[in-house]
Amino acid sequence: MVNIQPKNQRNTINSLPFGISINEDPTAFISEKNEKPITKELCQARMDLYDTRSIKEIFLCPINMRLSLNSNITEPFWHEIELPEEYANFRYLVKNMKYCYDHGINPCLIWLERIRQNGQSPWLSMRMNDVHSVHDENNPLHSVFWKQNPHLRRAPYRAELTGQALDYGRKEVRERSLQIIKENLDFYSPDGLELDWMRFPDHFRPGFESDGRKQLNEFLRQIKKLTEKKGIQLGVRVPARPHDAFRMGFDVYTWSEEKLVDRLVATPFWASSDYDLPIEEWKRVLHKDILLCAGIEILSRTSENQNFFSNTDEIIFGYAANFLARGADRLYFFNHMASHTGMHSKTQFNNVMNNAGDIESIKKQNRRHVITYTDTRPVGIKHDNVLPVTLPPEIFTAFRIPTGLPPEQNQNCELILGFPEKNDFNGNLRIWINAQEISSITPKIRKKDVPEDVSLLLSWNINNALLNGYDNVIELYNRNEDKKITINWCELYYHA
Secondary structure (H helix, E strand, O other), X not given: OOOOOOOOOOOHHHHOOOOEEEEEOHHHHHOOOOOOOOOHHHHHXXXXXXXXXXXXXXXXXXXXXXXXXXXXXXXXXXXXXXOOHHHHHHHHHHHHHHHHHHOOOOHHHHHHHHHHHOOOEEEEEEEOOOOOOOOOOOOOOOOHHHHHOHHHEOOOOOOOHHHHOEOOOOHHHHHHHHHHHHHHHHHHOOOEEEEEOOOOOOOOOOOOHHHHHHHHHHHHHHXXXXXXXXXXXXXXXXXXXXXXXXXXXXXXXXXXXXXXXOEEEEEOOOOOOOOOOOHHHHHHHOOOOOEEEEEEOOEOOOOOOOOOOEOOHHHHHHHHHHHHHOOOOEEEEOOOOOOOOOOOOHHHHHHXXXXXXXXXXXXXXXXXXXXOOOOOOOOOOOOOOOOOEEEOOOOEEEEEEEOOOOOOOOOOEEEEEEEOOOOOOOOXXXXXXXXXXXXXXXXXXXXXXXXXXXXXXXXXXXXXXHOOOOEXXXXXXXXXXOOOEEEOEEEEEEOO
16 A cells, blocks of 8 residues: 655655646546546546556646635536526536535545555646637536636637637736636645646737737746745646747747746647657757646547547557657647547557656567647648648659657568548659659558548558657659649557
8 A cells, every 4th residue: 555645745646757647527427428436436437547657747727717626716517507408418517517516525636645645646637718618618627716707808800619618818817817726726736736828828819919928927826925825836738839829829938047947748639649849859949947838639630620530549659759758758648538539449558558657667668659630720821731641743752750769679660641532642643751752662551540631541661770869850842744643641660
């Protein structure tokens, strides 16, 4: 039996290199259809699924529009909710939350204790602007504050979700969030608090982000004083690129200079994991004492128009090798909960949670280094995805794939290209890997998990001596005289 460590004391596991942080959304657990009532033992068993040598911190997220506690500031999930037929998908969430409250069970309190028993560090993560389902103004899970104050929304004239997010340029919005933070820290006593600015990522009226930076700087100074007084750490989740974060209102440069945060997660929003997080840039931006976490989402896509596609363990190991080898201190998994909303394969989930946080373990895994896109950019800046690409006749294109780790000696490696139509490839494609042509190699049809709009997948075996440990450049030339070639998937596949 592991002894419970004193509250707010950093566990010795945190002194080890690398590792995993994972975000657990309690609503995923609570909303699961269970034949038996939720018990303390059932809650403990949930955290035991994360009891691996790689997972160092677990970020619990009981703070959305409504809360997982009986709050004095905003409504709990179960408060005065009558669910009509069209909200049937929320019934288990509300029913189970109400059952827990009536029987004196708070899953997050139980989880905090269990996480410490397992030798890990429990944090609270606050979604600063959660706008799930706001296309439906009357959704019963919205807070009364949001419903009654449409004038406090950042762009109410825009129908999409982020237009209906609260405007943090308003003092009353910041003050209310501060009070919610105080209440939750007093109730839960975690090891750290995370401000999740990526649920959802837009927080200011379009064009008012410069004023927003000053307002958030002061807001963070207030919260930093609060966390220091409680002897706990402060973290943030922000967009993948430092200057994008800055232009969206997050002055990460000042946060670093003043050491307003203890850790920072550079992350996509949700539409796709980002294969090229600028780790080196972040390491130069951040104070040496600030922990850099590389955020990984549950999906991978090459563009906003591609079909949804859930990550496999091999794809996650590709991200892990890339980010850790390039200098990230942690991998931070969002939407990878041990439930129906996370990874669909229990075997793959266990493989990732046991091995993705350690470089030596990663080397023993198959890994796929796939090209994706950056899903969060400032308002008015277009996505810069490189795929799909259509090559006109007699034209070059090039892809750059960072892999972090070089291939091991004698490790088998492949280049895999995907095409939207089975007849897109007719052999008239010249290919170079790091300036060495491989066109003479005969491709073979490959079967891998890819998005549904990839109709043909071909692979070329590569001499691994051609591959670098950092960037690898793939150049393609369409030698057809009159036929275009369209490519909508590209990856480097390293066999274990």
